[in-house]
Amino acid sequence: MSTVGAIVLPQLPPERLLDAARAADEAGLDELWLWEDCFWTSGLSAAAAILGATTRVRVGVGLLPVPLRNVALTAMEIATLERMFPGRAIIGVGHGVQSWMGQVGERVASPLTLLREYTTALRALLRGDRLTVTGRYVKLDDVALDWAPVDTSVHVGASGPKTLRLAGEVGEGTLLTAATSPAELTTLKARIDEGHAAAGRTGALPVVVNVLAATGPDALDRVTRELHRFGDSPDAPVTDLAVTGDAGEVAAGLRRWFDAGATTVLLQPALDEPDPVGFLRFAAREVAPLLR
Template sequence: MTSLGAVFLPQLPPERLREVALAADASGLDELWLWEDCFFEGGVSTAAAALAWTERVRVGVGLLPVPLRNAALAAMEAAVLHRTFPGRAELVLGHGVQSWMAQVGARVASPLTLLEEHLRAQRRLLAGEEVTTSGRYVSLEGVRLDWPPTGPVRVLTGAEGPKTLELAGRAADGTVLVAGTTPDRLREARSRIDVGRAAAGRTDDHRVVVYLLAATGPDAAERMARSRASWSLPDERGVCVAGTAEEVAGAVRALADAGADVVVLQPTADDPDPAAFAAFAGEQVRPLLA
């Protein structure tokens, strides 16, 4: 069965994370996802808090912008989460929004090169290897984690364009796709990922996570119209869903049929009760996917 998650939007103050995390954990929801959007909340600190407050729900961070992080430090942070909460952490690396990267003085000339170098170093470090590499952006000399994860872990990336999707297939263990990805666009994305996987000779599993903008409740249609406009999403079938648990589950199934391993419901920014949205996803939508 395709896993189901929900997003805690960073536009909410961090003190509200606990109630949403607990609601997700209690509802039977598979995953809770966090964002590291500038300049709201740090992804690693919020993930650690959510994991500590909960017992079973997986917590993903999608995504950590690599221009903001040294590869060795990122691996250290990831390893601590994986060792402290085995099997429950999922970290995603990505380009970041380029205007934000420029704003903090971290924008690079070739984001694609940086991401590939970072992904390759990250996968080796988290596998417990000693890494020496001298790339355009990532340079490590004899670096080995003293406390690597105790077993294999995935390193995912976020991707939109064809070049980054192919890179995801070559150098990552999974890909996160943004809200607004229709089933047809998901199939196209998977085909680009597969091109990269074939070029690298990879035959292992590749986890695809897709955000789905969703709303429920009496004013769901109105909130969704505002949210779709704010995200500049076209008014077409499969871009988002507003309605009952059955309608939301139908949209999730369409993405699952197109190749999604995980569908993460993204509430509207003006959702009146984010904890109730997480509970709705786990208690009402998830059972319909079995």
């Protein structure tokens, strides 16, 4: 089944977050995703508050920058959420923005090595394993969770070819950023599948992709400005990187990402979205039913 979710950007003040989440929950949104961007809001504390204030929406954090967080602490936090709100939390991990990691003194020499060690250990702890690990970055001495979750999964955020392969090797799903065209998604998914096969793993992995979206009379102008914030000039046409228009037009555009291999598409608002709560309702009530 194609899953349509939406993103609440960290630029939304924390005091407005619960009202937005309740509106998304009441509107029937399947998944509401948060970012842990420096230095805006904490992903896990915000997720916990939303889960406690809603009844059905699944809450994703995409993603937790692993240099910032000890792996045992992250496992404890994820396990707590899963035990309290079974099946409703989706957690992604990744490198984090390297300049931000440098600002807080946590930039590492080999982000790929850290992500491999971290994701492998995190998944094992969440399975209930007892670990002693002496890696380059991850070091654990006889560590196990007393309250391991019944079931959980760890997604890996990826963009470069090596990280994409790693996501296929050690992740239980992959998160892809906005400004990924459907054609590029096909190529990226092939990298993920290569890593998946090389690790001897079977079964399809979820692929979650953010897609910039806007509705209203100035929608195209707003997504165009947003895409230029990602870089000097997008290589692909705007229509290959974003969706705009009414619900029918947005749904038709999103089908291209599903056809290219996405299992979940998250509508990402522009920074100048005039009505963040209305955007969530639009995604839930008008767009998602057209794709179910």
